[in-house]
Amino acid sequence: MSHQTGIKSSDELKEAFSDAKRGEKRLLKVEIADEKLQLKDSENAKGSWEDDYDAFVLPRLESTPCYILYRLDRTSDEGSHQWILLAYVPDTSEVRQKMLYAATRSTLKMEFGGGNIVDEIYGNTKDDVSLDGYQKHLEAAEAPPPLTEQEEQMQILSEADKMARIEISASTRQSHLHGVSFPTDDETVHHLEKLRDKKLIYVQLSIDLGNEKICFVKSDATTTSATLGSHVPDDHSRYHFFRYKHQYEGDDLDSVVFVYSSPGYKCSVRERMLYSSCKATVVDLAKQLDIDVVKAVEIESGSELSEAFLMDEVHPKQHLQKQLFARPPGPSNRRRSSPRPQSAKEN
Template identity: 55%
Template sequence: MAHQTGIQPSDDLKIAFGGASGGAKRLLKIGIRDEAMVLVKSDDPSGSWEEDFDAKVQPCLDDAKPCYILYRLDSVHGESYEWLLFAYTPEQSTVKDRMLYAATRSTLKMEFGGGKVKEELFGTAKSEFTLEAYKAHLLAAEGPAPLTLQEQELRSLAEADIQAKTEIGTQTRHSHLHGVSFPIEEKALTYLTKLKEKKIVYVQLSIDISDEKICLATHKEELTVGDLPSIVPNDHPRYHLFLFKHTYEGDYLEQIVFIYSCPGYKSSVKERMLYSSCKAAAIEIAETNLQMEIVKKIEIDDGSDLTADFLLDEVHPKSIIYKQQFMRPPPPRGRRRSKSPKPTTENNDGQSKSPNPVRETNSREGSSEPN
């Protein structure tokens, strides 16, 4: 697009380019007049590039007129000084001017010498071309690329896990879940024990991310299956241990089920990862450390799934009895030949006669009747 405008530097500007290469100039202000790039202003160095920056750049910026500024640094690359190219297009300028300056910038850089330009900076406000703004730009350029929200959550989770692992000592009095650094508080263990002893019917566990521990969220001494969905959060994951009282095939049963509820994308990525990684360990501490018998582990994404029929089907899945149908035995291998009766003929007396009569012989071999 730069070459499509056809705008070239004027003769005076080309002479200024040649004179600036030796370091005699600190700044060149360039504008577009009569379809040509012209030199608007030049300034000599007074101090270091940092000392001259605000004093020489800011007066060149108009409120409504775009311009280019070539600003010389004190550093040298090869045989020439390094320069900064500023493209200033204020918002008060016309759309035509903004498009014209944007399309001509590459031509300016090529005519001046692209190898001399260390960096290009673009802006629409004067405050973007101060020494402080330029140093902030350099600092941001040296740092890592900005992270997305999901990447920030994953990074925070990794850092929290590493920090928690380094802070764990052998003298800790907390019970820790296998594979997870977060401790489980004693209060939660107390109520899990009561659930095991069937003194209560429900325990809900949560993860305190800030304090990095497994906590007791709530508990119930009495709770029916119909009331169970109402205490399942719809914006945060939770662990639930419920004493399911029911009748099956005429027998009254009280069995503990473990329920992991995770409301999908309504919760943060960090929460979902933490609860998912702690789930197996939470079950292990209940079954192994507390010797609690859990008959079924269930995962849901909405509390409305927890109905009596749903729990009954999960705890006692229906068995499908397959009755094999009678199958006719396969026929014997090879082709079967049908046997047809041998044909017979009749003699003159009307008696049947075999077509191949057997010759009658005497009982003694070699003898025959005399003629």
């Protein structure tokens, strides 16, 4: 498929390729002009590849398509430098340009030396090909492929079977708890006691999945209903205890709310099942420490938490009972009962 567009590298670009492989260049910017691959710009390395990345790449991305060859700080087993290829084609580009840059990419790789290019990124915006975008690309490439519906069902059944066999004794500071019971540590208990004593407003707990243990994550003494959601991670499940200070019907109230957050399929099946099965245990632990949990709620995202949400959960609106009406008469064509026949005596 090489040279399928008939476009080849200019002599200047070929010379730049040879120079870049010696290891001084950090970046080469290449564009298609006059039916050739032309060197548009280049830059020598200054810092590490991470430090140079955004400072070198982003200012060179304009409203027209281009290729960026960017050198990493790694070398292959043969000692050659490793590069990544960024293909930047803005959404505003003409259709012909989009097709031309897509079809010429293999030519560029071949003439530069495909063995030197260890990764490729295609992007339509600067965010797509920024350092953060590249790191997300690497994370996605390393992530396991998504499970089919049948595979996920089998994994859930397998985890459920495993959990049914779990028999873990609770910490010596806990009495017997029902369901799946993981041990906790003194730090967790210490911060929950401070929450009970009104020295803390917020406490977050997690499950150490490897050691199957309930752990303290963080606490805070200034969290409000407006900032509560900022504590909720978007990639892992967590348990949260929050002192909800508010007014209701003229009274100043201080209510402890338990929040179980789980971002759905962003975390593993095992993580979701363990957190779901242990939430009652965590609430029971709080109650054993004399923490009066007035409400337990479940959310997927911190954006769900607000003053209105908490108010509705802690003080649900009472639905007025519908007024009872007299039973309406039946339809006029309802069959009437036959009159009772008179006896001879009555006649």
